[in-house]
Structure formats: C-alpha cells, structure tokens
Amino acid sequence: MSATSVLARKWRPKTFAQLAGQEHVVQALSNALAQNRLHHAYLFTGTRGVGKTTIARIFAKSLNCASGVTATPCGTCGACTEIDSGRFVDLIELDAASNTQVDNMRELLESALYAPTSGRFKVYIIDEVHMLSKSAFNAMLKTLEEPPAHVKFVLATTDPQKIPVTVLSRCLQFNLKQLPPALIVARLQYVLEQEGIPFEAGALALLARAAQGSMRDALSLLDQAIAYSGSRVDEAVVRNMLGAIDRGYLYDLLHALQARDGAEMLRVADDMALRSLAFEPALQDLAALLHRVALVQTVPQAIAEDEPERDRLLGLAQQFDAEEVQLCYQIAVHGRNEIDLAPDEYAGFTMALLRMLAFMPAGARTAAKAGAPAAPAEHAKPAQAEAQPAATVSSASLDWGALLGQLNVQGSARELARHCTLESFADGRLALNLAPQQKLMLSNKAAQEKLQAALTEYFTRPVRLVVTLAAAGIATPAAAEQQEKQARQQQAVAAIRQDPFVRDAQAQLGAQVIEDSIKPV
Numbered sequence: 001m002s003a004t005s006v007l008a009r010k011w012r013p014k015t016f017a018q019l020a021g022q023e024h025v026v027q028a029l030s031n032a033l034a035q036n037r038l039h040h041a042y043l044f045t046g047t048r049g050v051g052k053t054t055i056a057r058i059f060a061k062s063l064n065c066a067s068g069v070t071a072t073p074c075g076t077c078g079a080c081t082e083i084d085s086g087r088f089v090d091l092i093e094l095d096a097a098s099n100t101q102v103d104n105m106r107e108l109l110e111s112a113l114y115a116p117t118s119g120r121f122k123v124y125i126i127d128e129v130h131m132l133s134k135s136a137f138n139a140m141l142k143t144l145e146e147p148p149a150h151v152k153f154v155l156a157t158t159d160p161q162k163i164p165v166t167v168l169s170r171c172l173q174f175n176l177k178q179l180p181p182a183l184i185v186a187r188l189q190y191v192l193e194q195e196g197i198p199f200e201a202g203a204l205a206l207l208a209r210a211a212q213g214s215m216r217d218a219l220s221l222l223d224q225a226i227a228y229s230g231s232r233v234d235e236a237v238v239r240n241m242l243g244a245i246d247r248g249y250l251y252d253l254l255h256a257l258q259a260r261d262g263a264e265m266l267r268v269a270d271d272m273a274l275r276s277l278a279f280e281p282a283l284q285d286l287a288a289l290l291h292r293v294a295l296v297q298t299v300p301q302a303i304a305e306d307e308p309e310r311d312r313l314l315g316l317a318q319q320f321d322a323e324e325v326q327l328c329y330q331i332a333v334h335g336r337n338e339i340d341l342a343p344d345e346y347a348g349f350t351m352a353l354l355r356m357l358a359f360m361p362a363g364a365r366t367a368a369k370a371g372a373p374a375a376p377a378e379h380a381k382p383a384q385a386e387a388q389p390a391a392t393v394s395s396a397s398l399d400w401g402a403l404l405g406q407l408n409v410q411g412s413a414r415e416l417a418r419h420c421t422l423e424s425f426a427d428g429r430l431a432l433n434l435a436p437q438q439k440l441m442l443s444n445k446a447a448q449e450k451l452q453a454a455l456t457e458y459f460t461r462p463v464r465l466v467v468t469l470a471a472a473g474i475a476t477p478a479a480a481e482q483q484e485k486q487a488r489q490q491q492a493v494a495a496i497r498q499d500p501f502v503r504d505a506q507a508q509l510g511a512q513v514i515e516d517s518i519k520p521v
C-alpha cells in the first residue's frame with residue numbers, strides 16, 4: 001500500500017483532541033504533562049497506521065510549545081508550526097528501517113549532549129526502533145542510562161519483541177490499539193465532508209473493514225477509491241476496487257508459482273498479511289480463480305470480450321497445464337477445509353501454497369511453450385520434463401516447525417522430527433537433517449516410517465522421507481523452543497524490573513532483584 005497517501009498526510013491530527021481513539025495513551029500523557037512528571041524515554045507500540053508517529057509529534061509540541069509544557073500546544077508559536085511542518089531543529093526524527101541513518105546513530109546521540117538550539121527539549125523520535133543494529137542499540141543505551149535533562153526519547157515500533165530488554169526496561173511503554181471500524185468510518189466521513197466529496201455510507205463501512213484497524217490504510221484506500229470513481233465514493237465501486245486489489249495478489253501468487261519461485265510466493269503472502277487480508281476467503285478466491293482458468297482452458301470463448309480480467313485469465317490459461325490447474329484447485333479447496341486446524345491462518349495459507357509448489361511438475365514452462373495456444377499434444381507430458389531441475393522447497397521457505405505442529409505424529413517419531421531441520425522438499429522427496437547430538441535416532445527406522453506415513457497423510461500424496469545426520473549444530477524446532485524459553489525468561493526479568501513497586505523498592509530500600517528467582521508466567 002502506498003506510503004504516501006495524500007489524505008493521510010493532509011489529515012494527520014495536530015492535537016490530542018483530533019486523534020481518533022487511543023484515549024488511554026492521551027490521558028496518561030496529558031496527566032504527565034499537566035503535572036510535569038515526565039519520563040525521559042517513551043516507547044509507543046502498535047501495528048501500522050494507528051497513530052504512533054502522530055502522537056509522538058504532538059508530544060514533541062507539548063514539550064516545546066512557547067506557551068509552556070502543556071497537553072494542549074498552541075499550534076501557532078514558532079515551535080508548534082515548525083514541528084508541524086517538519087522543520088524544528090530540536091526534533092530529530094529517524095527511521096531505523098533505513099540503514100544509513102542507523103550508522104549515524106552514535107554521531108546523532110553525541111549531539112544529544114548539547115543543549116537544544118531553540119526549544120526546551122531535544123526530542124528524538126526513532127521509528128521502527130526494533131530495526132536498529134546491535135551496535136546502534138548499544139550507542140542508544142549509553143544515552144538512555146545517563147540522559148541529559150534536556151533530552152526526550154520517543155521510540156516507536158510495530159514489533160516490541162525485538163527490542164533488547166536493556167532498552168525496554170528504560171522506557172515507559174504505551175500500547176496503541178487498532179482502531180475499531182466505527183471510529184474509522186467516523187474519521188473518513190469527517191475527511192470527506194471537509195473535502196466536499198460526496199459518498200455513500202456503505203462504501204465507508206467497506207473501506208473501514210478492509211483497513212483492519214489501520215487509519216493510514218483506511219485513508220490510503222480512500223485516496224484510491226476517489227481516484228477510481230472520479231471524485232466521489234460509491235459503494236459498488238469500492239466493492240469492485242477492493243475485490244480487484246485482493247485478486248491482484250492472487251494473480252501474483254500464480255505467476256510466482258508458474259516461475260517456481262517459492263520466495264516470491266511467500267513475499268506476496270507477507271504483503272497480504274501486511275494488508276490484513278483474511279486468508280481463508282483468499283483461499284476460496286484462489287479456488288474460484290483457478291476454476292475460471294480451467295473453464296477458459298476448456299472453452300476459451302467462455303470469457304466475455306469486455307471481462308476486465310480477460311487478459312490476465314487468458315495468460316494464466318496458457319501458462320499452466322490443465323492438470324496443474326486441477327491440482328492447485330484441489331489443494332486450495334483442501335487447504336481451506338483445514339485452515340481451522342492450522343496454527344494460524346497465515347500458516348494454513350502458506351502451507352497450501354507450498355504444497356502447490358512442492359507438487360508442481362519439475363521446472364517452469366518455457367516462454368515459447370507458454371505463448372503457444374493450448375493444444376492437446378502439449379498436455380502429453382514428455383519424459384524430458386523429468387530431467388529439468390525440480391521445483392524445490394528449501395528450508396528457507398518452508399517452516400518445518402509450523403508444519404510439525406500440524407502433523408499427526410507422537411512419541412519417538414515426533415521427537416525425531418523435533419530434532420531435525422528441513423533440507424529440501426521436491427517431487428515428493430522430503431530430506432531432513434538430524435541434529436548431531438541425536439545421532440542414535442538415525443537407527444530408529446520405526447520412527448522414520450511413522451513420520452513418513454504422517455507426512456504422506458498430511459500432503460495427501462506419497463512422500464519419501466530421507467534423514468541424514470547434520471555435520472554441525474542446526475536450528476531445529478527443539479532448539480527454537482529452548483531459545484524461546486530463554487527469551488521468555490528475559491522478558492519476565494524485564495517486566496519485573498519495570499514494575500513500579502519493584503522500582504520503588506530498589507530506589508528507596510536499596511532492594512536488589514535476584515534475577516534467577518523470576519519465572520515467566
């Protein structure tokens with residue numbers, strides 16, 4: 001989705017009062033500002049487009065407004081107007097997602113030692129802070145440990161799990177919520193009224209639902225809807241537009257499948273997740289699309305001349321064999337049936353895609369062949385196809401741990417699987433690497449047979465299992481569990497350190513936290 005939504009930028013709230021939702025954060029910040037009880041570092045967490053950057057900038061105005069530290073900055077003084085237009089010298093914003101700036105971290109923080117040029121405080125807003133490198137975090141930690149009185153940090157992230165506990169424990173954390181549809185509808189309505197653009201209420205409801213809690217996404221979709229239907233927002237047009245956006249992803253997936261490009265398929269799926277598309281309906285739409293492709297392959301005239309997706313459908317019909325379409329259709333339908341059993345919808349969806357990939361005949365078809373009209377002779381698969389490189393699912397694209405969660409295996413077969421990583425999966429041959437410490441399991445043929453049977457059942461195709469001993473330490477699901485346990489312990493320690501009671505006890509009584517005594521709940 002476009003990051004440069006015109007409406008989102010134009011209608012970014014400039015005061016706490018203009019914000020939709022997030023009352024819990026606004027209330028706490030307003031109280032702190034009114035009573036001048038300020039922390040030196042804040043962390044805003046939450047999914048994209050819910051107001052993290054917006055609140056951070058309003059907060060920066062609150063700290064630097066010429067009328068004094070206040071929850072209601074004037075909006076007209078030099079500091080307020082300069083912050084609104086992004087020109088305030090004492091507001092330093094950096095996006096950790098772009099690397100060059102991260103390299104400058106140390107230098108930037110050295111500047112924190114100097115007094116602000118024109119404001120009361122130097123405010124550092126660091127967006128997507130979880131992307132910082134280890135050395136950048138360390139540089140920041142130094143400043144966080146002994147912050148100059150004139151410095152405030154506002155960190156923002158969509159992924160707080162990735163922030164070191166040493167940093168977490170020095171921040172006051174606020175979790176921003178996804179915005180409920182009613183608030184999004186109200187905001188869209190307000191923006192449209194201000195812009196003098198006519199709309200149908202049903203259209204706003206559709207946009208709000210598609211935005212899945214993100215105000216930025218809602219406004220960006222509104223941009224597109226206005227462009228799509230020419231300066232008005234109609235329900236029918238919006239419905240059409242959202243459908244076309246969703247199907248665009250499905251076409252991308254099928255093209256990646258045709259190219260045997262598993263990484264690209266997963267990238268598209270991740271895009272869909274970012275857009276908060278629901279995966280269960282997506283599998284249904286994928287099956288519907290494949291059904292249309294099959295129809296077009298059989299009866300090319302079946303497709304109307306004025307069908308907007310005509311070219312794309314004809315393209316797919318030529319690129320895939322009829323059997324391939326049948327197989328993918330089956331896998332999509334099957335995947336939808338069992339999506340409730342998957343660890344989550346994303347896992348269910350991507351597993352279906354990877355099944356398609358794993359069972360595609362070897363090698364993408366050549367352009368020449370794809371360009372030719374479908375003729376019966378083409379469908380008689382020559383043996384030459386076998387000689388081409390196989391469609392391979394590498395360990396990078398298939399999540400063995402997630403798959404294992406869905407396999408119907410117990411006992412020694414499950415133990416075996418837990419201590420393996422996936423080497424490759426191609427043409428029904430699934431190769432595993434066994435962790436060297438578990439060497440003895442190699443001789444347990446019964447376990448291997450059970451695992452092979454479970455895989456065959458899972459993929460509804462014969463799977464041949466090959467287990468080999470890995471040379472060095474490998475990242476098995478068992479090892480991941482162990483690591484996760486340790487991470488949870490670290491989080492528990494951080495939570496205790498942040499606990500106000502514990503902090504008071506430490507400050508006033510000189511109490512010490514015995515970290516080994518902390519157990520995650």
Ligand SMILES: Nc1ncnc2c1ncn2[C@@H]1O[C@H](COP(=O)(O)OP(=O)(O)O)[C@@H](O)[C@H]1O
Nearest residue numbers: 008011012020048049050051052053054215216
């Ligand atoms: N709570 C909100 N109320 C009103 N508009 C919002 C809110 N959250 C986000 N927006 C809109 O979305 C845009 C992006 O919001 P931003 O604060 O940058 O999101 P993020 O949480 O990703 O930092 C803003 O310019 C604004 O138009």
Ligand SMILES: [Mg+2]
Nearest residue numbers: 052053127156
């Ligand atoms: Mg932001």
Ligand SMILES: [Zn+2]
Nearest residue numbers: 065074077080
């Ligand atoms: Zn002001």
